[in-house]
Amino acid sequence: MxxxxxxxxxxxNGLLSALQLALEGLRVGVVERGxxxxxxxxxGAGILSPLLPWDYGREVNALCARGVALWPEWIExxxxxxxxxxxxxxxxxxxxxxxxxxxxxxxxxxxxWRAQAAESAPAGLNVADANGIWLPDVAQVRNPRLARALVxxxxxxxxxxxxxxxxxGWSLSDVRIExxxxxxxxxxxxxxxxxxxxxxxxxxxxxGTADIQPVRGQILLxxxxxxxxxxxxxxxxxxxxxxxxxxILAGSTLERVGFDKSTTQEAGEALREFARxxxxxxxxxxxxQHWAGLRPGSPDNIPTVSVHPHIENxxxxxxxxxxxxxxxxxxxxxxxxxxxxxxxxxxxxxxxxRAAG
Ligand SMILES: Cc1cc2nc3c(=O)[nH]c(=O)nc-3n(C[C@H](O)[C@H](O)[C@H](O)COP(=O)(O)OP(=O)(O)OC[C@H]3O[C@@H](n4cnc5c(N)ncnc54)[C@H](O)[C@@H]3O)c2cc1C
Numbered sequence: 592m593x594x595x596x597x598x599x600x601x602x603x604n605g606l607l608s609a610l611q612l613a614l615e616g617l618r619v620g621v622v623e624r625g626x627x628x629x630x631x632x633x634x635g636a637g638i639l640s641p642l643l644p645w646d647y648g649r650e651v652n653a654l655c656a657r658g659v660a661l662w663p664e665w666i667e668x669x670x671x672x673x674x675x676x677x678x679x680x681x682x683x684x685x686x687x688x689x690x691x692x693x694x695x696x697x698x699x700x701x702x703x704w705r706a707q708a709a710e711s712a713p714a715g716l717n718v719a720d721a722n723g724i725w726l727p728d729v730a731q732v733r734n735p736r737l738a739r740a741l742v743x744x745x746x747x748x749x750x751x752x753x754x755x756x757x758x759x760g761w762s763l764s765d766v767r768i769e770x771x772x773x774x775x776x777x778x779x780x781x782x783x784x785x786x787x788x789x790x791x792x793x794x795x796x797x798x799g800t801a802d803i804q805p806v807r808g809q810i811l812l813x814x815x816x817x818x819x820x821x822x823x824x825x826x827x828x829x830x831x832x833x834x835x836x837x838x839i840l841a842g843s844t845l846e847r848v849g850f851d852k853s854t855t856q857e858a859g860e861a862l863r864e865f866a867r868x869x870x871x872x873x874x875x876x877x878x879x880q881h882w883a884g885l886r887p888g889s890p891d892n893i894p895t896v897s898v899h900p901h902i903e904n905x906x907x908x909x910x911x912x913x914x915x916x917x918x919x920x921x922x923x924x925x926x927x928x929x930x931x932x933x934x935x936x937x938x939x940x941x942x943x944x945r946a947a948g
Contacts, residue, residue: 594620594751596930597771597780599758599794601627603916604908605786606741607665607923613748614668615927620780621750622773624757624790628738631788631915634884636810636832636842637732638823639917643686645698650893650941652702654911654918657937661920662730673743677732678835684729684823685709689722696724704728713821715872729823732916733834753778758787758794766903782930784906789850789885791909796902800945801895803910805850806888808843811862812880815839819872829865839873841866845913847888854883888912896925897944906930907944 596612598605601623613619621627639662641647641655666679689695692708699706709723745752753775762770762777770777785791789805817837824831832840841862859881867873889895889910899905908926911918921937928935 594618594778594780596620596782596784597622597778598784598786599771600624600785600787600791600909601742601752601754602630602632602786602788603628603737603741603919604788604911604922605784606632606738606745607919608784608786608908608926609750610668610672610741610745610748611923611927612930613745613750615931617930619750620778621745621752622756622758622771622775622778623752623754626754627742627752628735631884631886632738633735634808634810634882635734635916636830636840637734637737637916638684638729638830638832639731640684640726640729641914641917642825642828642830643689644702644704645695647892650891651914653937654894654921654942655914656703657921657924658914658918659728659730661924662732665920666732669737669740669744672747673740673745675736675740675743677737677740679730679732680835681728681730682822682833684726684825685712685716686724686726687712687718687722687824687826689724692722692724699724715819715870716824717869717871731823731832734916737916761796763796763902766901768902768905782904782906784908784926786908788887788909788915791887791907795907796899796905801907801910802890803895804847804888805885806912807846807848807851807883807885809846809854809858809862809881809883810840810842811859811866811878812882813839813841813866813873813876814879815873815876820870824869826865826869829862831866831870838879839866839870850885852883852885854881886912887915893941894918894922895944896922896929896942897939898929900944
């Protein structure tokens with residue numbers, strides 16, 4: 592099979608890029624070291640918003656806002672093409688203990704994020720202070736279902752996925768990649784895209800830098816009756832996310848510990864304490880699962896979505912860090928515009944790949 596494009600990594604960024612390019616008529620393949628969608632994309636909380644928008648610069652918010660705007664149509668496509676529902680829901684988010692609420696509300700108005708002072712909190716929450724901001728448009732997806740929906744839709748759209756196949760290195764000639772060396776042998780395409788999340792850096796040829804480092808995040812899961820918590824709640828860097836069936840995620844940590852994906856007792860206890868203090872209804876609920884994932888960390892949370900500075904048929908779409916699910920549609924769109932030679936919908940400048948210093 593002759594490929595127009597080969598993508599390395601089957602997380603949300605690799606799979607959504609593959610799907611968009613395949614739907615545009617390209618012959619696309621994806622090489623995945625393990626099972627598709629089982630790394631950061633599986634481990635995340637699925638909140639479709641920055642935490643919190645006013646803490647980030649224009650480069651992050653532009654991709655997040657575009658991603659948020661594009662997700663509803665992608666959800667329809669995933670249901671129609673692949674037949675799996677990723678459980679997208681606009682549940683809203685209550686941000687608590689926000690300093691300078693008036694200033695932040697003015698910022699939200701100016702930036703077009705709908706927000707209002709929270710006059711009351713949902714019953715059952717232990718809210719110590721009145722400084723709450725209600726963000727009614729914040730949505731969520733259920734990560735493992737999203738990953739399965741993406742795989743199914745990719746397969747329906749004709750994307751060839753090589754699971755349990757690791758990318759090993761490149762056969763390079765001057766300014767072009769000739770082939771990818773992988774555990775399944777040499778794979779050839781016209782163009783190549785690295786979407787390998789926290790592992791992207793190691794797969795890049797030396798001539799282009801991209802400062803992408805793993806940042807571990809741990810989540811604790813509670814199982815209760817549906818309805819205990821109606822919306823996402825955020826306080827002091829942590830959050831609770833209620834799923835449709837009563838599961839509640841308490842997250843997360845930000846740890847720079849290399850490629851160590853283990854969970855720790857200390858983080859589990861801290862997350863349990865946070866969850867039970869904020870939502871006393873969890874006091875008698877036992878955590879049912881505790882996991883960790885590695886985010887593709889980047890400086891200022893700004894990803895690289897760009898062609899390589901010297902190698903004309905190599906692209907990178909990685910470094911989405913804390914907001915890889917939120918940003919994925921915007922990054923896939925930008926990548927697609929670059930590959931197809933179209934004027935990008937967003938200013939591509941901030942996401943350009945820089946040559947090695
Ligand atoms: C605890 C936690 C909470 C989070 N919460 C949110 C949130 O609420 N909202 C949000 O938007 N984002 C959130 N994120 C971040 C988000 O999950 C990530 O930014 C996003 O999933 C990154 O997707 P990706 O496709 O770039 O990487 P990944 O999902 O990690 O996929 C990369 C893939 O590349 C594969 N790969 C690596 N090396 C090779 C190789 N040599 N050959 C072949 N394949 C390879 C890996 O196996 C993997 O499947 C969270 C992350 C964590 C860990």
